[in-house]
Amino acid sequence: MELTPEEQEMAEGKYGKAAQKAMEILVTLGEIYGAKRLIDISSVQVAGVSYANLNEPGLEWLADMAKDGKVRVLTTLNPSGMDMEEWRKLAISEEFAKNQTRVVEAFGKMGIITTCSCTPYLYGNLPHYGQHIAWSESSAVCYANSVLGARTNREGGPSALGAALVGKTPEYGFHLDENRQPKVKVEVKTEVRGTFQFGALGKVLGDRLGKNISYITGIPEASVEELKSFCASYATYGGVALFHMEGITPDRVTTIPSETTEVSEDDLKGAINDLNEDTEIDFISLGCPHASLAELEYIAKKLENKKVNPNKEIWITTARPTKQIADRMGFTKMIEDTGAKVAADTCCVVAPIKGRFHGLASDSAKMCYYGSGRNKFSVKLMSVDECIEEALK
Amino acid sequence: MKLTGRRIYHGKTEGEALVTKDSISFYGGVDPETGIVVEKGHELEGVNTTDKILVFPTGKGSTVGSYVLYQMAKTGKGPKALILQECEAIVAVGCIISELPCVDQIDVSQIKTGMNLAVDGDSGEIEIK
Numbered sequence: 001m002e003l004t005p006e007e008q009e010m011a012e013g014k015y016g017k018a019a020q021k022a023m024e025i026l027v028t029l030g031e032i033y034g035a036k037r038l039i040d041i042s043s044v045q046v047a048g049v050s051y052a053n054l055n056e057p058g059l060e061w062l063a064d065m066a067k068d069g070k071v072r073v074l075t076t077l078n079p080s081g082m083d084m085e086e087w088r089k090l091a092i093s094e095e096f097a098k099n100q101t102r103v104v105e106a107f108g109k110m111g112i113i114t115t116c117s118c119t120p121y122l123y124g125n126l127p128h129y130g131q132h133i134a135w136s137e138s139s140a141v142c143y144a145n146s147v148l149g150a151r152t153n154r155e156g157g158p159s160a161l162g163a164a165l166v167g168k169t170p171e172y173g174f175h176l177d178e179n180r181q182p183k184v185k186v187e188v189k190t191e192v193r194g195t196f197q198f199g200a201l202g203k204v205l206g207d208r209l210g211k212n213i214s215y216i217t218g219i220p221e222a223s224v225e226e227l228k229s230f231c232a233s234y235a236t237y238g239g240v241a242l243f244h245m246e247g248i249t250p251d252r253v254t255t256i257p258s259e260t261t262e263v264s265e266d267d268l269k270g271a272i273n274d275l276n277e278d279t280e281i282d283f284i285s286l287g288c289p290h291a292s293l294a295e296l297e298y299i300a301k302k303l304e305n306k307k308v309n310p311n312k313e314i315w316i317t318t319a320r321p322t323k324q325i326a327d328r329m330g331f332t333k334m335i336e337d338t339g340a341k342v343a344a345d346t347c348c349v350v351a352p353i354k355g356r357f358h359g360l361a362s363d364s365a366k367m368c369y370y371g372s373g374r375n376k377f378s379v380k381l382m383s384v385d386e387c388i389e390e391a392l393k
Numbered sequence: 394m395k396l397t398g399r400r401i402y403h404g405k406t407e408g409e410a411l412v413t414k415d416s417i418s419f420y421g422g423v424d425p426e427t428g429i430v431v432e433k434g435h436e437l438e439g440v441n442t443t444d445k446i447l448v449f450p451t452g453k454g455s456t457v458g459s460y461v462l463y464q465m466a467k468t469g470k471g472p473k474a475l476i477l478q479e480c481e482a483i484v485a486v487g488c489i490i491s492e493l494p495c496v497d498q499i500d501v502s503q504i505k506t507g508m509n510l511a512v513d514g515d516s517g518e519i520e521i522k
Contacts (some may be wrong), residue, residue, distance in 0.1 A: 024489050
């Protein structure tokens with residue numbers, strides 16, 4: 001790979017140890033994937049924040065990088081393992097809270113905006129069409145490429161951090177036009193409505209097509225909330241970073257693929273059925289990816305003046321800024337007066353809740369996947385309304 | 394016999410090969426506290442990777458796997474070098490942050506479990522002793 005004089009100096013350690021390690025990561029990845037150079041990026045989203053995943057060695061690595069590392073572009077952060085302010089409400093241990101706080105402080109020391117959210121595009125990290133970015137968090141990567149038309153590979157935590165410290169990323173993969181063209185056409189022959197059905201569609205396509213880039217027709221409209229649910233699910237089940245949805249994805253497609261596959265009502269029902277285990281629900285999770293303001297308002301109005309079954313727990317996970325506005329609007333109080341919990345900064349995928357619950361209901365197909373695999377819960381995918389009914393009964 | 398591949402991360406070491414034809418997910422697939430492969434149905438399920446030179450086709454799974462490799466390296470568990478057919482980002486980043494010698498583009502079918510290997514991550518050479 002050809003490096004500029006400044007990049008060469010960074011690689012030699014003239015800009016400090018963290019920048020040198022960052023260059024080592026970027027250059028190695030560039031060489032593995034055949035990049036010719038590094039390119040400027042406008043923003044970064046860093047994942048790998050929960051202490052439950054990092055453990056003490058991961059935290060030490062970050063603290064080491066924070067000794068002399070400073071980000072050079074706008075950089076935001078993925079959810080942590082707890083609500084950074086009200087962690088006691090979620091029954092997080094003192095020890096975990098102390099360690100999680102050290103992790104977030106290390107990121108903050110490097111100049112990262114500690115948003116602790118998986119939907120950076122809702123909170124001030126919004127790239128426009130064609131911009132090069134280096135994001136981790138698979139749902140946000142998929143959203144950025146496919147809905148916003150920005151350009152990013154699926155970064156991991158350290159490679160995203162490396163890109164932030166250098167302000168650049170190696171030019172390969174989804175940064176290049178030729179790798180962004182669809183390979184298979186999908187005709188959706190059934191109506192898809194609501195976050196849970198869009199999640200189910202993501203599972204159908206992910207399971208069937210894997211990483212093949214799809215060109216999706218038959219979705220006349222989709223809300224931001226439906227699209228973020230779809231992106232999260234498709235990225236989880238298929239490992240995809242990019243799809244084209246007709247009328248939504250801004251990227252130009254040179255040739256619509258001739259290979260075609262159809263999604264029927266039965267396919268969609270099949271996916272929902274796969275995520276419908278016979279179980280007693282004791283935990284309900286909404287807000288994966290993080291609930292938007294519209295979602296919090298909807299849930300607040302649905303729950304208002306009702307009581308959650310005291311044997312069940314319901315978390316609505318969201319980002320701190322959304323919760324602050326929801327506080328002002330009275331939504332948080334409407335929700336929490338029922339016994340439900342609004343949890344900011346965290347999510348049920350990365351919070352240390354293994355063993356605490358048995359049966360999980362969620363409107364998110366991604367949440368069902370990790371609830372089942374990582375936390376060993378039995379899971380049920382259902383609509384937001386059904387999740388709320390389940391919490392109340 | 395010598396095999397030559399591509400340097401992913403520098404460093405030299407010698408040790409016993411542990412070979413699998415299955416790709417490896419370090420996050421969820423290997424227990425970082427023990428270094429033992431725990432993925433159900435994996436060819437190496439129940440086998441300890443500690444102090445071995447791990448030889449496998451490629452990495453897979455969550456990018457958190459890079460941190461799992463790091464945790465094992467820092468606590469003295471897990472492999473002391475990695476040899477792959479085709480390295481991808483998770484393993485590459487894991488080796489860079491852990492400073493573990495790593496070489497790819499090696500015909501891993503030439504290596505059998507129990508062989509004594511010398512890995513030269515600087516030149517990309519693997520010597521079967």
